[in-house]
Amino acid sequence: MIPTGLSFQQAPPISGPFRFFLTAPWFLLCAAVMLIVVGPDLMRSRHAPAALAATHLLTLGFTSMVMVGALLQLLPVLAGLVVPRPVLTARLIHWPLTLGSISLATSFLWSESWLRVFCAGSLCMGFGVLLVSFWLSLRPASAPNVFLGTLRLALVALALTVGMGLTLLMMRDHGLPISYARWADLHPQWGIVAWSTFLVMGVAYALIPLFLLTPAYPKRIVRFLVPGLMTILVLKTLLSGGSNPGVDRLESACNATLALGCILFSWMTLRLLGRRKRKVMDVTIYFWNIGLVALLLAGVIGLLLPWAAQDRAENLRLTMGVLLLPGFLIAVIHGMLYKIIPFLTWFHLQSAYPRSGIIPNVRELQAPYRAKPQAAFYAISLLFLVLACWFPSLSRGAGVLWAMDAWWLGSNLLGSAMTYKRVQKIARSRPTA
Numbered sequence: 001m002i003p004t005g006l007s008f009q010q011a012p013p014i015s016g017p018f019r020f021f022l023t024a025p026w027f028l029l030c031a032a033v034m035l036i037v038v039g040p041d042l043m044r045s046r047h048a049p050a051a052l053a054a055t056h057l058l059t060l061g062f063t064s065m066v067m068v069g070a071l072l073q074l075l076p077v078l079a080g081l082v083v084p085r086p087v088l089t090a091r092l093i094h095w096p097l098t099l100g101s102i103s104l105a106t107s108f109l110w111s112e113s114w115l116r117v118f119c120a121g122s123l124c125m126g127f128g129v130l131l132v133s134f135w136l137s138l139r140p141a142s143a144p145n146v147f148l149g150t151l152r153l154a155l156v157a158l159a160l161t162v163g164m165g166l167t168l169l170m171m172r173d174h175g176l177p178i179s180y181a182r183w184a185d186l187h188p189q190w191g192i193v194a195w196s197t198f199l200v201m202g203v204a205y206a207l208i209p210l211f212l213l214t215p216a217y218p219k220r221i222v223r224f225l226v227p228g229l230m231t232i233l234v235l236k237t238l239l240s241g242g243s244n245p246g247v248d249r250l251e252s253a254c255n256a257t258l259a260l261g262c263i264l265f266s267w268m269t270l271r272l273l274g275r276r277k278r279k280v281m282d283v284t285i286y287f288w289n290i291g292l293v294a295l296l297l298a299g300v301i302g303l304l305l306p307w308a309a310q311d312r313a314e315n316l317r318l319t320m321g322v323l324l325l326p327g328f329l330i331a332v333i334h335g336m337l338y339k340i341i342p343f344l345t346w347f348h349l350q351s352a353y354p355r356s357g358i359i360p361n362v363r364e365l366q367a368p369y370r371a372k373p374q375a376a377f378y379a380i381s382l383l384f385l386v387l388a389c390w391f392p393s394l395s396r397g398a399g400v401l402w403a404m405d406a407w408w409l410g411s412n413l414l415g416s417a418m419t420y421k422r423v424q425k426i427a428r429s430r431p432t433a
Contacts, residue, residue, distance in 0.1 A: 011076055012086035014348040014420070019094050020069025021337060022417060025410030027061025027101060028330070032406055035399030040392030046318055047184065053108040055188075058325055060123075061101035063196055066333045068093055068130060070203070070340065071151070078147050078206050081137045089133045096126030104169075116169050127162045131155060150202025150226050157194030157230070164190060182240050188321070193258060194233055196329050197295075198226050201265055203336075211339060212285065214272040221268060229261045252306055259302030266296040283366075286375035287335030294327025294382065319389040326402075327382055334378065334409060341416050342366045349420065353427035365419065369412045374405065381405050 031054040035042055038050040045051060072090055075081050083089055100122030107115040134155060138148060164187040209216045236254035239247050270292050273285060301320045308316050342365035349359045381401035388395040 011347070012072055012083065012090075014344055016086045016090040017069035017073040017340075017344070018417060019090060020065050020072075021341060022410075022413055023094070023098060024062045024065040024069075024333075025406050025413060027057045027065065029403055029406035029410065030061070030105070031057040032399050032402035036396050036403065039396045039399075043318065043388050043392040043395045045314065046321060049108045053105040055321075055325070056108070057101065057105050058330065059188075059191055059196070060097065060104065063325070063329050063333065065097060065101075066337065067196065067199055068097070070336065071134065071199075073340070073344065074147075074203065075134070075137055075151075078145075081140060081148075083133055083137050089129060092129045093126050093133075096122040096129075100126055107169075120166055120169055123162065123166070127158065131159055146222050147202050147206040150198060150205070153226060153230050154195055154199040154202065157190050157198060157233075161187065161191040161195050186237055186240055189233065189236075189258075192321075192324050192329070193262075194230065197262070197324070198230065200329065200332055201226055204265075204269060208269065208272065208288075212273065213277040215275055217268065217272065221264070225261060225265060229258060232257045232261075255305075256303055259299040261299075262295050262302070263299035266292040266299065270296075283369070283371040283375055284335040284339045286372060287331050287338070287378070290375065290379050290382065291328045291331035291335070294323040294331065298323035298328065315390055319386055322382075322385050322389055326385060331378060331382070334375075337409070337413065338366070338369060338371045341413060345416050345420050349423055349427070352424070358423060358426055360419070360423070365416065368415055371412070374408050377401070377408070378405055 034050060034054045034057070041048060042050045042054060046055075069090075072083055072086060075083060100119050103115050103119035103122060107119055134151075138152060164183055168183055168187060205217050205222050208214055232254050236251055236258075239251045239254065270289070273288060273292075276285075298320045301316055301323070305313065305316055305320070342362045345365055346359065346362050353359065381398065381404075384394055384398040384401055388398045
């Protein structure tokens, strides 16, 4: 059954979003392998080269990769807006983003200037095509749409994130008259909080009530939460780096407001999930619960951080980063993929071969995943990674668990693609009525 409120008439070919979905888990696997190889040194500082490499494998190679694929699918479905030349656009984003993510992670480990030049060119091309094509798609939209409003803000945040990241990359070869430490702190906030988290919020406003049969989000939260947090982040950016005590207090207030916004969203979404009409627990809800609890805890740490002892502040910041990225974003993406992939497989097969009589339904496509056990395994892996922030000797064990999770996810997604190809081949070989 297709939920009401969605329009699939203009959905792009399945090869568009699937290329992003099938690539992403292997970047998660690479980050896990790096944790196994480097071990405790990776968990001792956020700014260590190996930590930066692993973080960008997760943010660019996994999180952004899936989000771009999801947007290619959701923009026509939620708003009836078509990305121009969707398959070509997907290719022009996918390959530069893939090569740029690999070369960026490598450039942190081996400080070669040509790697940074190649990385900068690849990411400029990939994100340039993304921003231009998506912005052109959004221009015809005139009717108010909460998803589109949030998406516009997220795309602005993405442009700022990429700009900051490329500037920091250039500073490794050329001295620039800006504060590296200031931009190095702002860059992940714009990337993880604004681009990624705001986009997840917008998708949640639209899809959680539709797919999970919950009540709608309160109108005031939908209308004001993301724009309000975006305003606070802009203000924090303008204030950052000041030495005046009054400015420092305002910056601390901005940090506290951002943390409270994350707590509010996680609490409200958990509350709505508890009030859903269909009480059956599917794998998407398991992963959302894991992610929302992690986001809530990250917000609490953000509130407590100014009062933390100096010798524990770095551990808390590292823990907050783990809770935001693997804890919230990657967990939610797991749940989203396990909902989207079988549905898209069924939908595109059913649309192409409606009378074949051999198309498996969504539940049959989900059956081989064993995704509910993976959700429990994911929670254990996350716990080990959080503990490794405080006890780095656990880092290699956490890396093994995350490598197993990435392989599990990647194998399931490849299995769906193989099922699609197999059923398509059988349907094409049958004579049409």
